[in-house]
Amino acid sequence: MMMLCLRKLGGIEQQIQFNRTLQRLLSMSFPAPDLAVTASEIERITTLINDLPFPHQPLQPILEVRMSSHSLSNPLVEEVLGRLFAAHSNGLKALEFFHYSAKHLPEGPSADAFEKTLHILTRMRYFSQAWDLMEHVKVTHPSLLTLKSMSILLSRIAKFQSYEETLQAFDKMEKSVFVGRKFGTEEFNVLLRAFCTQRMMKEARAVFNNLYSRFSPDIKSANILLLGFKESGDITAVELFYHEMVRRGFKPNPVTYDIRIDAYCKKGCLGDALRLFEEMEKLGNFKPTIKTITTLIHGAGVAQNPRKAWDLFDSILSRNMKPDVGAYNSLISSMVKCRDAKAALHLMKEMEEKQIEPDNVTYHTVFLGLIRLKGIESVCDLYSEMIEKNFVPKTRTVVMLMKFFCVNRRIDMGMSLWEYITGKGQCPHSHALDLLVTGLCSRGRLLEAFDCSKQMMERGRQMSELAYRMLFGSLYQAGELEKLKLLDGMVNKLVNVLPPSKGHARGMLNQDVD
Template sequence: MLFLGRCNQLVQATTQQLTLLLDVSFRFYSSDLEFDIKKITKIINDHPFPDKPIHPTLAQVIPSVAISSSFVENILGRLFATHCNGVKAYEFFKFSLQFPQFSPTSDAVEKTLHILTRMRHFTKAWDLIDEIHKTHPSLISLKSMSIMLSRIAKFRSFEETLEAFEKLEDKLPDGKLFGTDEFNLLLRAFCTQRKMKEAKSVFNRLYSRFSPTTKTMNILLLGFKEAGDVTSVELFYHEMIRRGFKPDVVTYNIRIDCYCKKGRFLDGLRLLEEMEQVNCFPTLKTITTLIHGAGIAKNTNKARQIFDELPKRKLLPDSGAYNALMTAYIRSGDVKAATRLMDEMEENNLLHDTVTFHTMFLGLMKSNGIDGVLELYNKMIDRNFVPKTPTVLMLMSFFCKKRKLDEAFGFWNYLIESGYCPHSHAMDVLLKSLCSHGREEQAFECSVQILEKGRQLSNNSFRVLERHLSKTNDDDKLMKLNQMIKKLQTALPASKGHAIGISDSNQDHAASM
């Protein structure tokens, strides 16, 4: 009966996938090529990896006439947002190159690189750059180089980052030489990772080869700001002046942000006055930063005043400005005022973005508790909105902490059905809660879903499952997970924190049961 039940599940799954494939194909042919990006993305995300090649499936659901630059860019953008397995995204990009009418764009290359390097698959990322260099060298843009350098600086050593910088120089189109722009990318790669020792070393080593600009100095200033060192920011700012560089609006924005984040809001206002005196007019970003600063200082009256003065400065508030003011209200505990701002955004035709929802959820968790969170959560789901990873993790942790496991599991299913592959931290939280409340079957189901999408389990999640499945004598499930993990290890780069499966001794024991 177990065998028949499993067969029935496989038939149902196959039928559902076939129905989805036929539905998408029908839409392509019957709707004048008004394709459904979401469904195509879901097919790619759900495709079993690495069990089956993905190209035949893509050829089945995507007619050749549908392949265009905007189509490929949209699919890749959504694959990035849903945390797709990078290899499948790369395969989709290569699939699109087969069609003579398709002209790849730098945006498509950049998005593919983003997806590959985020999962630390640098071998495939370099393969992509090598291929594009041979066929479309002009598409190797500053942004694509920045993506490579920033990820390598984050995950690899200082020496490897410099080697990558030199390697990228050979990938430039003929006749183009490395200049200040490329030098700035290398500095930014270290500065955004708060590796100021490395950034200063690179600056001193390559200063004579390149000609630094105000932008170069702003990148270093930003690095000191990200490190949270106000003194270093001011010291480097004065060094910048001594070297003859004229501060611009970006320079002032960095300094204002540094003061505001340290709670020194009045110093930020002083800098605003200073920049206006030298005819360096503030931008919307400048004012938004000050609204944030007023919120950190818990001066909501000043935050609202600055916000209301935007029209006088001939600036229109965007979602970022509203989110800044909303954060100020949440910090002071005024959830009602923050809620009114959400309504005001709708009245002004401004969409609630992931920051809006994250800010409101944070405030509701501290004040209204589960009821307020569930009300906003249902509103978000009704709009088919999928938040970004920090909000997903926050909601999953909140539901599990409040023992609302039905909501947590339902949220998981909503993400999966939306074509989203949840972050491993969110999965760690959910699996631990499910297992601790005797819901190992659901925990196992979630794990299989992730592995089938080509994403590895974290070591923490696997160990929790291993412990609970062993207690319930579900050795078959444990062996299945182990086999799927081992198979993925042959196709994906090794990464610290990923599950490595059960040990050989445990395997022998489980097999003998």
């Protein structure tokens, strides 16, 4: 009976809310920006795109009204698409923005913009749209079809589809998309990398062995496979394949040594890594880079050897190199692993003093150290500093902080983080929403949980089944029937337009439930 009553509730509230949002977007004052790409302009456009209700309204008409085509530039488009990617924005919105920019840019879109659009589409499994975009670009801007764009699509197909479908996609690219291009070793390496990045080493070896005679692999091919074994965490497989590649006639290069050193460092085998490092230096023509030293610093942290980490860091200057953000991040990580959060914070301050901007890895690592060692107040202090600097953390940092705040009963900080991220035009990941909805519902703050869920779905991202069922049950117990109907309606609309994904909400009111 309850379900029947809910079904009779019209979509009036949803339509009213949509009209209000659309009216707000159309009435907002957006001054024509300077040609220079500014952070505020990037944020403005990103927010405009993300705030548009999905899938009710096409994006391009809003862009035509609220953006000046004269203000468009490839750097601006690339930055906005980068923000949309980092924000886990809906892929179809990104595609519309790409087509809008392609239509108005006299020089046409850049390869970077095209590749970012492909990234966003394929991450959400919009493979049909990704192929259509490839076909479209083949006709309009064939120069955008690069090895990187090929790699993006193949890697996602390898992740979400079968081995056979990945090979079919490679064949389709050769015969239908990259027409006129003779596929050789470079394209073969892209196919290898597609499997290796997904740690599908059995499939990668099959490709290597089956297509070896056709494509004549080079040292880069061998290094891609070696890297795949390293990322799989199997040192034995790394060394076995290393000796195999030497037997096949491949000559190791500095990249080969870096991969092997990293494999040992990640397992805490610092002595073996240093032995390879010394061997590398004795070869003369294999000069270690700052990346090599950075890897060893990280390895010293894994091995719980802070003194060696500092010695390696200090050796950077003695080798006439300059510490970069990666070197600092590795040393900070080592200090955190050695339970010295104070040193990690000091290093972060030192970076700023030396005009080396902390990046997301820096913040994530220091937050991790404070969470483990210092407690809630230290985390809140760094969080406040981050907000003051207008730094927007990436997904894994947002999820980590949201979990920490909610577990420590600081739901106010969780809401602050949510509002900050969404205010920056971001669309938080569903994992962050799961944590926030759980925290809010457990404290009886149902309307806030509903508003956050609604906000994410209006931006074109689906709730998880876990968060949906929790919120559904809480609203039902509270007698919030209208909101229950609205919630279920939004979920079902996204079910119809988003590619199916494991763990996403499917709706309940259309099911046979008493």
